[in-house]
Amino acid sequence: VRTVLVIAGKELRTRVAERLLVALVLVAPIVFAVLAGLAFDAIATRLPGARVVRLAVADTDDGRAGRAVAEALDAGELRRVVAVRHVAPNAVRRFVADGTVDAGLTVPAGFTTALAAGEPARLRVDADPAKPVEAATVRALADQLARRASQAGDSTERITRTWLLATFTPRWFTDASVHDRRARALDYFGPSMAIGFLFVAVGISSRSLWSERRLGLLARQLASPLSSWQVVVGTGVGGGLIGAASVAVLWLTTTLLFGARWGPFLPVAGLLLCMLIAAVALMALITGLVRSEERVEALTGLLGFGCALVGGNLVQYYRLPATIRRWSVLTPNGWAMRSIADLAGAPARWGTAGLACAVILGFATAMAVGARITLRRGLLR
Amino acid sequence: VNTAAKIVAIARAQIVGHLTDRVGAAFVFLLPIIVVSCLGAVLDGYAALDVGVVAGRDPSSAIEAALRAQPGLRVLEFHDRAALESALRKQEVVAGVVPVPPTSAERAGGARLLIDAGRPYPAGARQMVLAALDRSSLGSSGGSSAVGAAVAGGARHGTVGVQLAAQGVLVIFMLLTAIGFAGSLVTARVLGTQRRMFATPTPRWAIVTGDVFGRLVLVLVQALVIVAITSLGFGMRWGRSLDVVFGVVSFACVCVVLAELVGLLARSREQVLAIASGLAIGGGMLGGCVWPSNLVGDDLRTLGHAVPQSWVMDLLSRAQLGAAGWRTVGDALVVVAFAVPLGVLTVSLSRRRMAR
Numbered sequence: 194v195r196t197v198l199v200i201a202g203k204e205l206r207t208r209v210a211e212r213l214l215v216a217l218v219l220v221a222p223i224v225f226a227v228l229a230g231l232a233f234d235a236i237a238t239r240l241p242g243a244r245v246v247r248l249a250v251a252d253t254d255d256g257r258a259g260r261a262v263a264e265a266l267d268a269g270e271l272r273r274v275v276a277v278r279h280v281a282p283n284a285v286r287r288f289v290a291d292g293t294v295d296a297g298l299t300v301p302a303g304f305t306t307a308l309a310a311g312e313p314a315r316l317r318v319d320a321d322p323a324k325p326v327e328a329a330t331v332r333a334l335a336d337q338l339a340r341r342a343s344q345a346g347d348s349t350e351r352i353t354r355t356w357l358l359a360t361f362t363p364r365w366f367t368d369a370s371v372h373d374r375r376a377r378a379l380d381y382f383g384p385s386m387a388i389g390f391l392f393v394a395v396g397i398s399s400r401s402l403w404s405e406r407r408l409g410l411l412a413r414q415l416a417s418p419l420s421s422w423q424v425v426v427g428t429g430v431g432g433g434l435i436g437a438a439s440v441a442v443l444w445l446t447t448t449l450l451f452g453a454r455w456g457p458f459l460p461v462a463g464l465l466l467c468m469l470i471a472a473v474a475l476m477a478l479i480t481g482l483v484r485s486e487e488r489v490e491a492l493t494g495l496l497g498f499g500c501a502l503v504g505g506n507l508v509q510y511y512r513l514p515a516t517i518r519r520w521s522v523l524t525p526n527g528w529a530m531r532s533i534a535d536l537a538g539a540p541a542r543w544g545t546a547g548l549a550c551a552v553i554l555g556f557a558t559a560m561a562v563g564a565r566i567t568l569r570r571g572l573l574r
Numbered sequence: 575v576n577t578a579a580k581i582v583a584i585a586r587a588q589i590v591g592h593l594t595d596r597v598g599a600a601f602v603f604l605l606p607i608i609v610v611s612c613l614g615a616v617l618d619g620y621a622a623l624d625v626g627v628v629a630g631r632d633p634s635s636a637i638e639a640a641l642r643a644q645p646g647l648r649v650l651e652f653h654d655r656a657a658l659e660s661a662l663r664k665q666e667v668v669a670g671v672v673p674v675p676p677t678s679a680e681r682a683g684g685a686r687l688l689i690d691a692g693r694p695y696p697a698g699a700r701q702m703v704l705a706a707l708d709r710s711s712l713g714s715s716g717g718s719s720a721v722g723a724a725v726a727g728g729a730r731h732g733t734v735g736v737q738l739a740a741q742g743v744l745v746i747f748m749l750l751t752a753i754g755f756a757g758s759l760v761t762a763r764v765l766g767t768q769r770r771m772f773a774t775p776t777p778r779w780a781i782v783t784g785d786v787f788g789r790l791v792l793v794l795v796q797a798l799v800i801v802a803i804t805s806l807g808f809g810m811r812w813g814r815s816l817d818v819v820f821g822v823v824s825f826a827c828v829c830v831v832l833a834e835l836v837g838l839l840a841r842s843r844e845q846v847l848a849i850a851s852g853l854a855i856g857g858g859m860l861g862g863c864v865w866p867s868n869l870v871g872d873d874l875r876t877l878g879h880a881v882p883q884s885w886v887m888d889l890l891s892r893a894q895l896g897a898a899g900w901r902t903v904g905d906a907l908v909v910v911a912f913a914v915p916l917g918v919l920t921v922s923l924s925r926r927r928m929a930r
Binding site: 208211212216217221224225228229231232235236245246273274291292323325326327328329330332333334336337340360361363364365366367368369370371376381393396397398400401404408483485486487488490491492494495498499502503507508509511512513514516517534535537538 | 601612615623645659672685697754758764847871873895
C-alpha cells in the first residue's frame with residue numbers, strides 16, 4: 194500500500210509541475226460551477242411550460258363576445274399564462290413566423306353572430322411547430338374560452354370578461370404544492386458535473402502511463418521490485434485524489450455561492466466514491482485495450498461522453514426518453530444519477546443509494562478484471 | 575520538390591495519420607452524430623409536458639382519459655399520492671392530478687393539481703389539465719372542442735430536438751477536435767521530430783503552414799460530415815448554405831489557431847487534454863452551445879460574447895431563421911477577429927520555442 198501511495202504522490206507532483214493540479218482542482222470547478230449556477234436558474238424559469246407564453250391577439254369580430262375574449266386573455270389568472278400583445282389581424286402570422294411571439298390567437302369575424310345563432314364558436318390559433326408546448330397551451334386556452342362562450346347560447350349579452358374568466362377557477366379544481374424550498378438545477382447538475390470531473394482527472398492520469406511507456410519510464414519502474422498492479426493502481430489513485438479534490442471544491446462552490454443541496458451527505462459521498470473507483474477501473478481498462486496515446490484519448494472521449502449522455506449527466510435522469518433510460522442501466526453513470534434524482538424525491542430512502550453503490554462497484558470489479566488481463570497483453574508487456 | 579508540395583505533403587500526413595485511426599475517426603465523426611441524435615431525442619421529449627395522475631380512485635378513469643386526450647400532455651400513472659409527490663420532486667413529472675372523490679356538494683367529484691412550488695410554476699401544464707378536465711365529465715359543460723387551430727407551417731422542418739442540439743454540438747466538437755489533435759504537436763516536440771524537420775531544407779513557415787492547413791482540413795471535413803448527416807438523416811435545417819459556410823470556416827480558423835497556440839504552450843499531452851475539455855465545454859457553456867443563449871439572463875448573454883462560440887452561434891441561429899443576410903459577414907469577421915491576436919501570439923511564441 195505504501196508503494197501505491199508513493200506512486201500516487203509522484204503522479205500528484207507531476208500534475209503540480211504541469212500546473213494542471215491548480216487548473217483541475219481550483220480553476221475549472223469554480224468556473225464551471227459559477228457558469229452553471231448563473232445559467233441554470235434563468236433557464237429553469239424559461240423552459241417550455243415554465244414561462245409565460247407570448248401571444249399575439251387580433252380581434253376581427255365586431256361584437257361583444259369577441260371583445261370579451263380578447264380582454265379576458267389579458268386579465269386575472271390568465272396573465273400568469275400568457276403575455277398578450279394586441280395586433281392587427283394581418284400581423285399575427287408574421288409575428289409568429291419571425292419569433293416575435295410564441296403563438297397567435299384570432300377572434301374571427303362573425304364570432305358573436307355565430308354564437309347568437311347557436312353555431313359552434315371558433316377561435317383561430319397560429320403556432321410555431323418548433324414550440325409545441327406553447328402551441329398546446331394556447332390551444333387549451335382557446336378551447337376553454339370557446340366552450341365557455343358557447344354556454345351563453347343566444348344570450349350573448351352575458352358574455353363579459355369576468356364571466357369568461359370564471360371558467361378558469363372552477364370550484365371542483367384546487368391547487369396544492371408538495372414543498373416550499375426553492376429547488377435548484379444545481380442540486381442535480383452539481384453531482385453530475387462532479388462525476389464529469391472525476392472522469393477527466395482519472396483519464397488524464399491513466400493516459401500518462403502510455404507517455405511513461407513511450408519515454409521508457411514504465412519499463413524502468415517495472416524493472417524494480419514493483420508489481421505491475423502497484424504502478425497502475427498508484428497512478429489511478431493519484432488521478433483519483435485530484436478528482437476528489439476537484440469534487441470537494443465544486444461541492445463547496447455550488448453550496449456556498451448558489452445554495453445548492455446535493456442531497457444527504459453520506460449517500461451522495463458514497464455514490465461519488467464508488468464512481469471514483471469505477472472511473473479508475475474504466476480508465477485502467479481503456480489503457481489496457483488500446484495500443485497508443487492517441488487511442489487512449491479518443492476512446493476515453495467516446496466512452497466518457499457516451500456514459501454521460503446515456504447515464505443522465507447531460508440531461509436530468511427522469512427527463513431522458515424511456516429508451517435511453519433503459520440503456521442507462523448498462524452504465525455506472527446511469528445508476529449514480531438515478532440514485533441522485535431519487536434522493537431528491539425521497540431523501541429518507543437510502544436503500545436506493547446502497548443498491549446503486551453495489552451495482553457501481555460490481556461494474557468496477559468487472560472492469561478491473563478486464564483491465565488486469567488487457568494490461569498484461571498491452572501496456573505492461 | 576517545391577515548397578507548396580511540401581506544405582501539402584505535411585498536411586496530408588497529418589490528415590491521413592488522424593483519419594486512418596479507427597478510434598480517432600469514431601471520436602471525430604461518429605460521436606458528434608450520436609450526441610446530436612441522443613440530445614435531439616431528449617429535447618423532443620420537451621414537446622409535451624409529463625403529468626402524473628393517481629389511478630384507481632373514483633373518478634380517476636374519467637380524469638385519466640381526459641388527460642390522455644389532451645394535446646401537449648403526456649400522462650404517467652401512479653398508484654398513490656406519495657408516489658406522485660416523489661415523482662414531482664424528482665422532476666419526473668411537472669405536475670400531478672389527484673382525483674377527489676364525489677361529495678354531496680360535487681356529485682361528479684373533483685381534482686387537485688399538485689405542483690412543486692420549489693420549481694418554476696408550470697402555468698402551461700395547469701392550463702392544459704384544466705382544459706382536459708373541463709371537457710371531461712367533471713366540467714360543467716362537456717361536449718367536444720370548438721377550436722379551429724392552424725399553424726404557421728413551414729417555419730422549420732425536422733425534429734425540434736435536433737434543431738436545438740446540432741449547432742451547439744458542431745461548435746463544441748470542432749474546437750474539441752482541433753485542440754485535442756494538438757497533442758501531436760507536443761509529441762513531435764518531445765520526440766524531436768519537429769527539430770528533425772527543421773533540419774531539412776524546408777522553410778520553417780512551410781512546416782507550420784502544412785500543420786495548420788492539415789488541421790484546418792480535418793476540422794472542416796468534420797463540420798461537413800456533421801452538417802450533411804444531420805441535414806439528410808435528421809431533417810436539420812441549417813439555413814442558407816453560404817451563411818453556414820461563413821460561420822463554419824470562420825470558426826474553423828479560430829479553432830486551428832487556438833490549437834497551434836495550445837500545442838506550443840502545453841508541456842504534455844495531459845495538459846492539452848485538460849485545456850481542450852475546458853475550452854470546448856467551458857467556452858461552449860459561455861457561448862450558448864450547451865444551452866440556448868436566449869434562455870439565460872442578459873448579463874450572462876453579454877458576457878458570452880467574450881468568446882467566439884457565442885458569435886458563431888448567433889450567426890448559425892440567424893442563418894437557420896433565414897434572417898442572416900449581410901450580418902453574416904459581420905459576425906464572421908468578428909469570429910475571425912478572435913483569431914488575429916491569437917495568431918500573432920502564436921507566431922511570436924513559435925519563433926522563440928521552436929528555435930530551442
